[in-house]
Amino acid sequence: xxxxxxxxxxxxxxxxxxxxxxxxxxxxxxxxxxxxxxxxxxxxxxxxxxxxxxxxxxxxxxxxxxxxxxxxxxxxxxxxxxxxxxxxxxxxxxxxxxxxxxxxxxxxxxxxxxx
Amino acid sequence: xxxxxxxxxxxxxxxxxxxxxxxxxxxxxxxxxxxxxxxxxxxxxxxxxxxxxxxxxxxxxxxxxxxxxxxxxxxxxxxxxxxxxxxxxxxxxxxxxxxxxxxxxxxxx
Numbered sequence: 001x002x003x004x005x006x007x008x009x010x011x012x013x014x015x016x017x018x019x020x021x022x023x024x025x026x027x028x029x030x031x032x033x034x035x036x037x038x039x040x041x042x043x044x045x046x047x048x049x050x051x052x053x054x055x056x057x058x059x060x061x062x063x064x065x066x067x068x069x070x071x072x073x074x075x076x077x078x079x080x081x082x083x084x085x086x087x088x089x090x091x092x093x094x095x096x097x098x099x100x101x102x103x104x105x106x107x108x109x110x111x112x113x114x115x
Numbered sequence: 116x117x118x119x120x121x122x123x124x125x126x127x128x129x130x131x132x133x134x135x136x137x138x139x140x141x142x143x144x145x146x147x148x149x150x151x152x153x154x155x156x157x158x159x160x161x162x163x164x165x166x167x168x169x170x171x172x173x174x175x176x177x178x179x180x181x182x183x184x185x186x187x188x189x190x191x192x193x194x195x196x197x198x199x200x201x202x203x204x205x206x207x208x209x210x211x212x213x214x215x216x217x218x219x220x221x222x223x224x
Binding site for chain 1: 158216217
């Protein structure tokens with residue numbers, strides 16, 4: 001079906017607020033990744049889901065960041081007490097089985113701006 | 116942390132010319148992938164080359180891999196204005212992709 005979708009496409013919030021970013025992967029893809037990309041940089045790994053479970057969350061920068069994937073499809077990245085340094089494009093990608101040996105399918109990203 | 120480094124950081128060429136971008140990485144890999152990104156948004160997969168391959172072609176793209184030098188190159192032949200984008204290499208580390216900072220390619224009409 002359709003590719004990976006992410007909502008919202010843009011989010012502006014104030015420092016200290018809570019935000020949720022949503023990723024809708026390709027149907028049937030068991031693996032889902034979240035990345036963060038700052039201006040002029042490559043994507044930086046945040047968390048990897050295999051099905052419903054977080055197989056690796058070592059990239060989450062601190063405990064203000066949390067992600068869930070309760071039914072093994074849609075995932076939500078949650079950021080509490082946002083800081084200006086959280087401003088970035090948050091990218092989601094999915095692939096069929098998991099593992100970096102496959103082609104990754106990326107969503108268009110959510111551009112987060114924390115004022 | 117980023118494993119790959121693309122070179123050059125920026126490249127500006129005339130339409131119709133060939134564009135070559137290089138990528139170096141630090142650790143052993145199983146495969147290396149190249150992606151294109153327009154306007155800082157979603158990445159589009161271009162080509163995957165496995166560690167036992169030396170060269171791969173896809174349309175106007177040619178990728179080489181030299182595992183002894185831990186480097187790869189992406190050649191775009193007969194460039195078009197639509198090729199203007201940032202290009203990233205990514206290498207695998209277990210189930211993660213580790214990315215370089217990218218090469219910003221501008222094709223002048």
